[in-house]
């Protein structure tokens with residue numbers, strides 16, 4: 001029993017996985033900051049020390065399973081669970097695998113009051129003593145897949161910081177896209193967008209994209225994989241690019257090419273509108289002629305070759321092109337749906353991986369015109385995992401909300417005539433239609449934190465939607481999510497990120513309790529004010545009925561001007577309140593959090609000013625607000641660069657101003673009616 005009189009807590013990691021050693025080191029790091037104790041972390045060993053002067057023991061149930069201790073989690077590579085229990089005067093942290101031991105360590109720290117708000121932003125309360133008398137916490141993950149995929153404009157430190165935050169929040173999967181993730185690293189290390197950091201730190205940022213060579217990008221990927229391996233994460237890799245590779249192109253990123261396909265491979269390319277050529281000049285966006293066995297072979301061989309040389313990858317994503325209505329129209333291909341050809345390809349790959357005894361699993365993607373399951377084929381191999389990606393969905397409503405609907409045909413589209421769904425009812429229908437067509441392992445690949453989150457608060461409440469989506473994944477037959485997202489995405493509050501991690505771990509959490517807890521942890525004494533602002537801004541920027549999908553920035557009712565005037569006054573009052581409260585907070589994490597919210601209020605008020613200008617037909621007023629917003633965004637990125645993506649965020653806000661500007665220019669081009 002450790003009490004304030006305890007001088008030293010001995011921490012014994014049992015077993016040799018790095019995640020267990022990290023778990024022991026993390027306890028050794030945090031416990032002395034929490035209370036007046038000293039920690040001694042022992043060297044890893046294969047069995048528990050004989051006598052109980054050791055006070056905390058950590059390991060998987062393989063090495064640590066004392067007789068008499070009940071409910072020890074069963075060993076599993078993919079399913080995460082842990083037990084924290086006082087037993088015979090010592091504290092046992094036992095996981096179903098090494099990363100679950102690490103989760104147990106962080107869960108213990110949470111029990112003592114530590115809060116992992118954002119990367120490099122944690123609250124560690126100071127306590128008089130640490131006690132684990134009678135402590136018993138037994139948890140297991142609600143969903144198997146709990147991951148993040150690289151997007152946006154990160155640097156290495158952002159991804160490493162995010163990985164550590166993910167471990168603290170019990171997430172288990174990371175995906176690097178393409179053969180290397182240079183498409184994202186290059187944005188992070190160089191110019192990142194219209195109002196990116198080149199304005200903020202010109203000396204550092206004025207580098208050209210080619211500064212990062214392919215070798216640099218592979219080296220950055222390697223550092224990320226190394227950390228994933230240390231933490232015991234599941235590594236996913238690739239995605240798009242295989243179709244390009246099958247015809248001899250690198251298939252890294254979405255670059256256009258002026259070069260034609262080589263004559264020997266031209267018959268591999270899909271016949272679209274009578275031509276076999278790169279679709280709109282982009283190899284990554286080009287499909288193949290899948291009824292051609294040589295084209296299929298070239299594709300399958302690319303994946304096999306990759307698997308043979310990439311033992312660091314657990315799950316290879318085998319996606320087709322990143323476009324739609326580009327499928328082969330030749331007579332042989334037209335006999336089956338694109339999803340059927342895809343199923344044939346994936347089945348071939350899985351069988352050949354198995355024949356070569358390669359351990360990798362394969363993710364296939366239900367997406368745009370392949371959102372429908374195959375008609376004739378089945379994906380039967382246990383190596384295959386379905387990934388359902390509703391990229392054009394609505395974020396005003398949860399994914400399972402069937403009232404969020406549109407006048408669109410519910411049937412599968414004809415070849416190359418697909419129209420993308422914008423509302424959620426059709427995604428719910430298609431997700432459910434996959435049942436029985438694949439082995440069963442499946443997850444959602446979604447984009448809450450990619451684009452829509454940068455309009456959060458403006459008629460949108462992403463944290464609420466995220467929580468509801470994660471709670472109801474099982475209704476769609478999905479066992480978790482890999483979030484395709486910007487890596488610096490804690491704007492303007494961390495609730496959405498926490499809702500994702502918390503609900504993926506435990507979907508029976510009450511939505512309201514989880515939200516209240518995140519706000520209390522993030523803002524401390526100012527939580528009530530933060531709630532008042534957030535709930536207020538979401539409500540006041542919405543317009544009309546929910547399923548109208550309108551905001552005060554898009555509505556045209558005459559009452560909109562009055563609403564905007566009232567909103568402007570309220571925002572100015574709230575900005576003052578938030579800034580003044582931030583000045584009084586003692587905890588730096590709470591202060592930063594409130595400053596972020598004040599920055600959101602300030603940006604919102606500039607959008608309101610621009611919209612009022614637009615409604616009055618004044619380009620001048622709109623441009624003035626837009627210019628101010630650009631400066632404000634540059635400040636926000638400079639002040640909070642760990643938590644705000646410098647590329648997607650400015651582009652998304654700029655897009656809102658552009659929409660408003662269109663409104664002014666439009667009447668001029670229309671004929672006058674009077």
Ligand SMILES: [Zn+2]
Pocket residue numbers: 270271288289290291292328329330331332333334
């Ligand atoms: Zn064809």
Ligand SMILES: [Zn+2]
Pocket residue numbers: 394395396397404405423424547549
């Ligand atoms: Zn909707």
